[in-house]
Amino acid sequence: MTDTAPTETASTETAYPLQFSLVPSTDQRAEADRESILADPGFGKHFTDHMVSIDWTIDEGWHDARVTAYGPLQLDPASSVLHYGQEIFEGLKAYRHADGSVWTFRPHKNAERMQRSARRLALPELAAEDFIESIKQMVRVDGAWIPSAPETSLYLRPFMIANESFLGVRAAHRVGYYVIASPAGAYFANGVAPVKIWLTTEYSRAGRGGTGSAKCGGNYAASLLPQMEAYENGCAQVLFLDGETGSHIDELGGMNVFFVHGTDTLVTPRLTGAILEGVTRDSIIQLARDRGMTVEERDVTLDEWRLGIESGEITEVFACGTAAVVTPISQLKGHGISIGDPDAPAGEITMALRQELTDIQYGRVPDRHGWLTRLDA
Structure with a gap:
């Protein structure tokens, strides 16, 4: 099993990857509080201690990549995203395998789709390697938030917003990219049921x-x-x-x-x-x-x-x-x-396809298509 899927590729415009700095949170949840959340995480209800932030301006491009404490964003009331909806997002998961290692599924596909979404919304494209590195940074800092019970994972939400303070109708000249993470149980309250x-x-x-x-x-x-x-x-x-x-x-x-x-x-x-x-x-x-x-x-x-x-x-x-x-x-x-x-x-083929897909994601069967990327190495 390879650490990076060999069959997934995405174009980049950055000659060198961004370097991430780390400013650890001074208010991280106690282990007992975290374990209580992981025992019944729900979906999208709780968030980890840290977040990724990367800035972009029309003059500097992507810069100031960092992992900081999770917390509110400070936005000017005139920020473009609030008025014209210039924003995009992605969703993927980190899975803990039986040996304790942490993997994600086809992140290059998410990176490529985010680039396509950025083009359509007139936002700057983030290089695929920087997108994937931002996910790795989150997992390395907040890996303790990844649950290990069946059907659980750490849901990763990269998103990009136009945050220039300007009311003219044009593409923003200042943009922020962020990654937040949330421990996840089953999406539907009744689990896997029709x-x-x-x-x-x-x-x-x-x-x-x-x-x-x-x-x-x-x-x-x-x-x-x-x-x-x-x-x-x-x-x-x-x-x-x-x-x-x-x-x-x-x-x-x-x-x-x-x-x-x-x-x-x-x-x-x-x-x-x-x-x-x-x-x-x-x-x-x-x-x-x-x-x-x-x-x-x-x-x-x-x-x-x-x-x-x-x-x-x-x-x-x-x-x-x-x-x-x-x-x-x-x-x-x-x-x-x-x-x-x-x-x-539930149909037999439906559940068989679901079982095979989740078996690949959780490392229970061989990854014959090279879809998995390791995040904690």
Whole structure:
């Protein structure tokens, strides 16, 4: 098993990697308090003692990389991010393996996606090696926060904001990049169990030429109102249709969606520029092909979903993403629509793919694709 995945590459514009300084927190949690949190971390509720910060200006480029105490950011009321939403983020996890070592999964893919998101939001691109080094710095300082119980990890949240104090509508000349970390348990309160999802026909997540393929807060803000409607109707997530025709499956509020046809075909909506190019999505496609399955990336209509379930052609439906990994979908609900059985069990292929993916992430099976990068060495 190699420390760095040989098959994942990303271009960089920096000739030499950034050098990080460390200013340790003087108010770190006591070991007993930390262990109490790790025993039941939830998701996104607690944060580690430190954070990474890197500054960027149009004149100096990226500079002043540092690990400091976790704490509030000081922003001028005129900071660009507060007025024009110029920001992006990523999400990945650090996994503790049985031997105590700490690894992450395909971080070069996250680095590349953050660069693409930066280009779309007119933000500066951070070199992949600096992105990955920022993650390593966090883990080396706050490695004690990584839980070791099954299905747990340290969720890492790199993000970038425009923090120039300026009210003109243009790309900011000053930007901050940060990494924070949160110990994570299962994403859904009921663990790995089939969920019901809500179909919104009134709202779209993104449209042609928009920011749908970028990982930016605006996309998620657009999903929150229909997500509230989903909760009100007993559903865990909301499903969006494409913004142009309103007939093709797009994605969930925070996850990609897959359909199992029979026992040998996997179908997922094609990347249109309005759908996020998920790292988990790409990994599921590869693992399915490794099993000899046919994988189709194409338009999927709501009628195809309904007729496929009724005929038995579609045997399983699931969603995937970094936070939730793979989540079985039992039923799609909406105004005047119901597809699937709310009491249906998780599908065999769904759970087999999930098991294989998590086995790779936690080091329980060989990493044949070179997807893992060690963080604590």
